[in-house]
Amino acid sequence: MTASVPFRANSDLLDAQYTDWKKDPRSVDATWASFFEGFELGLTELAKRQAKGDASACETLSEKTLNFRMRVTNALLVFRSLGHIAAHVDPLSPSAPESATLSIEGLGFTQEELNEEVKTHMFRNGQPMKLQAMLEELRKIYCGTTGYEFMHIHTPEIQSWLMERIENRPFEPAPANEQQVDALRWLLEAETFERFLHRRYVGQKRFSVEGGESLLVALETILENLPRLGAKEIIMGMAHRGRLSVLANFLRKPLESLFYEFSENYVPNMVAGDGDVKYHLGFETVRKTRSGDEISVMLAPNPSHLEAVDPVVEGMARARQRLLGDTTERKQVIPVLVHGDAAFAGQGIVTEVLNLSQLPGYRTGGTIHLVVNNQIGFTTLPADARSTRYCTDVAKMVDAPIIHVNGDCPLEVAHAAKMAIEFRQTFGRDVVIDIVCYRRYGHNETDEPAFTQPNMARSIAAHPSTAAIYRGVLQQRGVLDEAGANALQKELEDELEDGVKTLAEREATLGNNPYEGSMAEPQPPFTFGSVPTGIEETSLKTLGEKLLQTPETFRLHPTIAKRFLAARKKAIDSGEGIDWAYAESLAFASLLTDGLGVRLSGQDVRRGTFSQRHCVFYDTETRERHIPLNNLAEEQGRFCVYNSLLSEAAVLGFDYGYTLLAPNVLICWEAQFGDFVNGAQVIIDQFIASAESKWQRPSQITLLLPHGYEGQGPEHSSARLERFLQLSAGRNWAVCNFTTPAQYFHALRRQMKRGFRKPLIVMTPKSLLRHPKCVSKLSEMAEGTSFKEIIDDENLMGPAERVTRLILCTGKVYYDLVEFREQNKIKNAAIIRIEQLYPLHEEMLKELMARYPRAQKKWVWCQEEPRNMGAFNYIRNRLSEISGHRVRYAGRERSSSPAAGSKAIHVLEQAKLVEDAFSV
Structure with a gap:
């Protein structure tokens, strides 16, 4: 042969x-x-x-x-x-x-x-x-x-499990008639709902799920199978395609509420902020399954950045698992992510989130990924949108089984969903269902798909709906006759009409805003009131000493023992010389002994990028770990510190999501260098800066962004302070650039001790980590002390009455200015530190300025960043309004690059801007 x-x-x-x-x-x-x-x-x-x-x-x-x-x-x-x-x-x-x-x-x-x-x-x-x-x-x-795609999986046990279920499928009994009719109900709920909206709200965008109605079959099947598999909650994320149908039919959002959002009189149901469009909003509910069990379902709010919500959902799920004590098996809370085919293949954050799936600090026990595969992205066909055969090929990187299923076959979709949840609960790994379907209309209902895909549009127009096809199958099998199908259809149509009637009744009774009385309780207002964050000094000493202890047989690296711990012991014994990293550890320790949790994650955070933190000790022989912060007291909060994957967007999104459902945990994300935070700009723009305004979702996420000009070039100098200040409005967060470890200590504690939750953005130091003058005393963190938004000049070289120049600054440049003033014996200049740039405490600033009546016409803003960056454009008008005069500028000239690449140029620029502060 x-x-x-x-x-x-x-x-x-x-x-x-x-x-x-x-x-x-x-x-x-x-x-x-x-x-x-x-x-x-x-x-x-x-x-x-x-x-x-x-x-x-x-x-x-x-x-x-x-x-x-x-x-x-x-x-x-x-x-x-x-x-x-x-x-x-x-x-x-x-x-x-x-x-x-x-x-x-x-x-x-x-x-x-x-x-x-x-x-x-x-x-x-x-x-x-x-x-x-x-x-x-x-x-x-x-x-x-x-x-089925599963032979790429490297674990024989998993391959065998999947193979057995796939190849025994022909011997499984057909679903009971009741289950087959359920599938028709789920399809008809979606189809009837979408057609109702199409008729009643002509021309309004809704991003219909028509053509992909089997998504509802998958979701309902997952829900129905959760109780027997030990699950209690679903946390979902999805973009706008089909979202309204999922809200109405899966999460059972009241129809009258949803219809009101289509109304011309719609006012967002919130207490403050700007709100968002209806197909971005989240919802929470409790669903009762056929077995009588209750399952909590939460759909996270999302922006139009299609996959940006993915890591947020994972963080939310992890937080709920922690709250339920399900931190080992992670079977009680199930993350479900609904994707589009073009986004799953094209968005890099999908790959980053998949990479989180088995990492100790980020795993959630497996995610069920449902791809609504319309076979098109807006107007782009797969041949132009990806280099792989399938949109799901990227999931092979984490050995996820992938099930491709015809969306016109709802029982096949149901079987895939059942197998997926069983797989997830058995192996704690991600699984993907690729529901291959189509999009009945264009990207939204006002688009004309025939402009760009005429053949596909003709094929879809001639194609009967999934519900119609399946209805015929059930009639042929004798499972449901025509009268029964018609009765089901009418029942669903009546429910929709009842929703419209209920809305009309509410509007007639309550006026144009029928939901005003159901607004959520607001957070307490953001105030500048002093928060007592100091601690009794003897308690600080006790905590400081416990941070130095290791087990008797523990073999610590000699450099850490002789330098790192020795320096800390000297500082805690003398009560002076507390550096940045030690102040951070003391803040963490004090929160932990108060019973709160602390989570720190990011690239290389255990040691710290600059070898400053060492919050995890390693035995030099066995690499056994010892974490002093988890050995403070018998009853204390848990300290979790994780070196993350080399990602900004996914990890920050994850940690942000964690904060949404873990209000009693201080959650810090640290960038390796602040410059790299722009890799997570979507998370910052769409979630951290604006989520409270759009969706009423407060967060206490803390961003630690190493920032400072030390001649290390354009990629290791700037955390882009200007971008955070540009996003500042409505007291949405605090943006800070501290000059002392004590200030950092108080700010971390303030995050958890005040009566409201806001993100904290910190420009953390690099060279100041070891600067001999950037240290604090224990007394500056002791009982009775607190955070200062602005720090007056404590080292004037003459009386305040003789000061004719006020130099205002923030962060590291303060130390350069002080050194220049001392070297040149300048007695007529005061240096004021703005520790919290936003919200700016203008009243405190006015009080401090009153000390210097002769300096009103010579206010100088000094910064290291170029003039078009940093804080200058944000702060100059505010300072001018307070002083009544133009504020002068001392800093680098405008530039498209954050910093010079040459050390020699950097030194010249730095010397000039410091000198200018005393002469412009």
């Missing part, structure tokens, strides 16, 4: 696998290891019998027979690996795609061999059958309306 081209390729694969097995049996898949073991045993037996002169040996174990068996094994592997490429998963295609690889010839068989009997323990436990029957069964399993 002459092998076909596909079989020759498969034969080469077999040879390669066999060679690898000969070198190391553990290096190949368990299925192949088992086959090769049997193959060699067969060859050995053949050789023994031939050596004894057994003439029948050549008949029973000939090379031809062994070759046939190898081709049978190869066929099994090919169907399991590639059967999905011939599956009929596209509802717009009349038939399944042809595959030469899976043809009789492609598998290396002849027509005559189809009648050969096969018997292999690798399929059906060695049950004998004709080759043709085996191939037909494999084709039915792997090339039906569901395609």
Whole structure:
């Protein structure tokens, strides 16, 4: 027999696998290891019998027979690996795609061999059958309306679990009639709802799910299967496609409330802020399953940045798992992310979030990813949108099984969803369901898809809805007659009409804002009132000493022991010289002993980018870890510190999401350098800066962004302070640039001790971490002390009455200014530090300025950043209004780059701007 081209390729694969097995049996898949073991045993037996002169040996174990068996094994592997490429998963295609690889010839068989009997323990436990029957069964399993990808998974146990369920599918009983009718109800709920909106609210955007209604079947199936698998909650994230239908039909948001959001009189149901469009809003509910169990379902609010909500949902899920004490198995809270096909393939944050899935500090026990695969992104077809066969290929990086299913086959979708939740609860890993469907209208209902995809548009227009197709299937099976289907349809239509009537009644009674009385309670207002954050000094000393302790047999690195801990011991004993990192540890320790939690995550945070933190000690022989902050008291909060993956967007999004459901935990995210925070700009813009205004979701997230000009070039100088100040409005957060460790200590404690929650943005230092003058006394953190938004000049070289120049600054440049003033013995200049730039405490500033009546006409703002960056453009008008005069500028000239790349240029620029502060 002459092998076909596909079989020759498969034969080469077999040879390669066999060679690898000969070198190391553990290096190949368990299925192949088992086959090769049997193959060699067969060859050995053949050789023994031939050596004894057994003439029948050549008949029973000939090379031809062994070759046939190898081709049978190869066929099994090919169907399991590639059967999905011939599956009929596209509802717009009349038939399944042809595959030469899976043809009789492609598998290396002849027509005559189809009648050969096969018997292999690798399929059906060695049950004998004709080759043709085996191939037909494999084709039915792997090339039906569901395609499976799982052979890329590296764990044999997981492969075997999936293979068993997939290949035993033909023996499963058909769903009960009640379950089959449920699937029709879920489809009709979505279809009827969308058509109702289309008729009643003509021309309004709703981002219809029509064509992808099976999404509701998947969600409802997951919900119904949760109680028996030990789950209690679902936390969801999704973009706008189908969101209104999910809100109405899955989360059961009251229809009258949803219809009101379409009204011209709609006013956002909130206490402050700007609100958001209806298809971005979140909702929480409790659903009762058919079994009578209650499942909490939360849909996170989201922006139009399609996948940006993904890490936020993961963080929310992790926080709920912590609250429920489910931190080991993580089976009680299930993250569910609904994606579009173009976004799943195209958005880098999807890959970043997948990468979180098995990391100790970020795993949530597995996420169920549902891809509503419209086979188009806005107006772009897959051929222009991705380089991979499937939009889901990126999920293979985390060994996620991927199930491709025809969206017109709701029972197949339901089966995929059931298997997905069982897989997640068994292995604690991500799983992907790719619901291949279509989009009935354009990107939104005002678009015309025929402009760019006329053929697809014609095909969709002629295609009956999923509900119509499935309704016909149920009638053919005798599960539901036409009268029953019509009654179900009318029941759903009546529910929608009742929603409109209820809204009209409320409007008639309550006026144009029928939901005003149900607004959420507001947070207490952001005030400048002093928050008592100081601690009794003896308690500080006790905590400081405990931070120095290690187990008796612990072998600490000598440098850490002799320098790091020795310096801290000297500081705590003397009550002076507390540096930045020690003040941070004291703040953390004090919160922990108050019973609060602390979470710190980011790139290299355990040691600290600048080797300043060392909050985790490692035994030099065993790498055993010791965390002093978790050994402070018998009853204390938990300190969690995680070195993150090399990502900004996913990790910051995760930690932000964590804050939404963990108000009693101080959550800090630290950038390796502040410059890199722009990798997470979407999370900052769409969530941290504006979520309270848009969605009434407060957060206490703290961003630690190393910032300061030390001649390290444009990528290691600026945390882009100007961007945070530009986003500052409505007292949405605090933006700070501290000059002392004590200020940092108080600010961290203030985050958890005041009566409201706001994000805190901190420009943290680099060179100041070890600056001999950037230290604090314990007395500055003791009882009775607190955070100061503005610090007056404490080291004037003459009386305040003689000061004729006020230099205002923030952060590291303060120390350069003080040094220049001392060296040049300048007595007429005062240096004021703005520690909290936003919100600016103008009343405090006015009080301080009153000390310097002769300096009103010479106010100078000094900064290290270029003039078009930093705080100058934000603060100059505010200062001018207070002083009544133009504020002068001392700093670098405008630039498109944050900093010079040359150390020599940096030094010259720095010297000039400091000198200018005393002369402009």
